[in-house]
Amino acid sequence: MLSRRAFVIGTSALVVAPALPTISAAPAVTATARAITPMWAVGTPGEFDWQAIRAATPEEAWRAWLSETGWPDDDRPFEKSGVQRIPQWDDLETVRPTDWIDADMGHCCSRCGYETHRDAGGRSVGDEVVCEDCFSFADLMAEGGGDAIDELANKIADEGEDEAREGLISSGNWEHVPPDLWQAAVVICRVDARDTSGAGHE
Structure with a gap:
């Protein structure tokens, strides 16, 4: 069973996702098998x-x-x-370096040169391998997904929506926050707040 938070994240993503054009099936192509x-x-x-x-x-x-x-x-x-x-x-x-990380092998961080691998927090960021220490807030926002939304939701829950936004603006990080992720985080916090305020009442 999906948790309320998982459901909200999923439905928020559907709201902001652009409509995709219908793609017709490509004609079959007969290729000559080659030895690899x-x-x-x-x-x-x-x-x-x-x-x-x-x-x-x-x-x-x-x-x-x-x-x-x-x-x-x-x-x-x-x-x-x-x-x-x-x-x-x-x-x-x-x-490429990122192919090593994607294969669960180690590689050196593209930013600091330190050895890393997926188990130690290393990950692919575009064409870079980035270790846990070099992975930034901007990287997390660009990566998107539930982790990015949770980071924003936690910040909003701790500081309030307006204060969280102002804090991100003053730190120079607001420009890295996609509007859809921010809106999804706001929805989560509002749902959580409503559930909390209604706890203990029938």
């Missing part, structure tokens, strides 16, 4: 020396990684834990 050489992430477990390698087998990927990093083959026998198959990279010509 698999993509692998290869590196030292626990270290940030991994690379994206295209190879037919994990052993070939390991040897290619050794060649790229300058390790003699005799010094680094094949390590199964150092090669991970990443099917979602197969069609990519270039593996």
